[in-house]
Amino acid sequence: MLQGVWEEFSVSSDFEIVATTESSWQAARDLDQHTLLDEAADRVVAGHLHFLKKIIGWRPGPDALDLGAGSGHTTQAFRKYGVDMTASEHTDAGIDLLKELNPGMPVQKISMADYHRLGKHSLIFARELYPITRVNAFAEQRAMVDRLVDSLSPGGVLLIVGSDVYRPHCMDYHGMVREFKSDERLSRVYGPYLEPIIIRSLLSMNMVVLSITHLLLYPFTLWKRRSGWAAAYVVAFVRR
Numbered sequence: 001m002l003q004g005v006w007e008e009f010s011v012s013s014d015f016e017i018v019a020t021t022e023s024s025w026q027a028a029r030d031l032d033q034h035t036l037l038d039e040a041a042d043r044v045v046a047g048h049l050h051f052l053k054k055i056i057g058w059r060p061g062p063d064a065l066d067l068g069a070g071s072g073h074t075t076q077a078f079r080k081y082g083v084d085m086t087a088s089e090h091t092d093a094g095i096d097l098l099k100e101l102n103p104g105m106p107v108q109k110i111s112m113a114d115y116h117r118l119g120k121h122s123l124i125f126a127r128e129l130y131p132i133t134r135v136n137a138f139a140e141q142r143a144m145v146d147r148l149v150d151s152l153s154p155g156g157v158l159l160i161v162g163s164d165v166y167r168p169h170c171m172d173y174h175g176m177v178r179e180f181k182s183d184e185r186l187s188r189v190y191g192p193y194l195e196p197i198i199i200r201s202l203l204s205m206n207m208v209v210l211s212i213t214h215l216l217l218y219p220f221t222l223w224k225r226r227s228g229w230a231a232a233y234v235v236a237f238v239r240r
């Protein structure tokens with residue numbers, strides 16, 4: 001169990017602690033240090049959209065959702081590329097900041113830890129969110145992913161992007177993919193792929209090139225990890 005400042009909160013598991021309190025400090029600190037900024041957000045989102053449209057075959061639809069949008073730059077970038085996306089955060093301070101930094105952008109207060117809206121969203125985007133990147137709680141994380149999959153409309157995609165900088169205290173990305181591979185609600189689960197490959201090299205990439213690139217870079221990835229490099233994974237769950 002995590003110790004220290006969290007003891008004052010009446011929560012019972014490491015997962016709950018991270019999911020409820022881990023960013024209550026953010027309004028007070030410089031949130032821009034923890035979110036993608038304009039140009040980087042634009043580049044990353046362009047890569048993810050290419051992955052979604054050209055490789056997965058996703059078609060933009062209504063009610064796309066950016067979970068834990070931080071300062072909102074990723075949501076703005078999706079919207080710039082024509083995706084009907086709402087930004088969300090899980091605290092009042094986070095919502096106030098989103099509104100202040102992004103006047104006119106649709107905003108909603110949501111915690112990914114318990115979110116469930118049956119069949120609502122054509123896309124749920126969850127990038128570098130602490131309930132995934134800062135705690136290793138497979139049962140709770142599995143239940144959370146299950147509710148998010150349930151919240152997709154037909155053809156909808158749940159795109160989880162997360163680093164393993166706190167490994168082993170982060171989600172088991174490979175285990176989660178294995179767990180959902182045979183889920184009957186899903187037509188396919190993609191990944192985990194490395195986000196740097198998704199965002200940089202692929203503007204003409206197809207599935208075969210993506211797989212080969214991944215394979216070729218695997219030894220390099222292993223070597224980098226031995227020197228403390230954190231991998232950022234991309235996993236996509238596609239609804240039938």
Ligand SMILES: C[S@@+](CC[C@H](N)C(=O)[O-])C[C@H]1O[C@@H](n2cnc3c(N)ncnc32)[C@H](O)[C@@H]1O
Pocket residue numbers: 018019020022023026034035036067068069070071074089090094110111112113126127128129130131
């Ligand atoms: C590193 S920032 C990432 C922000 C943004 N998604 C990006 O990639 O630029 C982590 C975000 O996780 C959010 N977060 C933490 N717990 C959450 C929860 N239970 N539900 C939704 N978001 C949460 C934080 O408020 C914070 O904005």
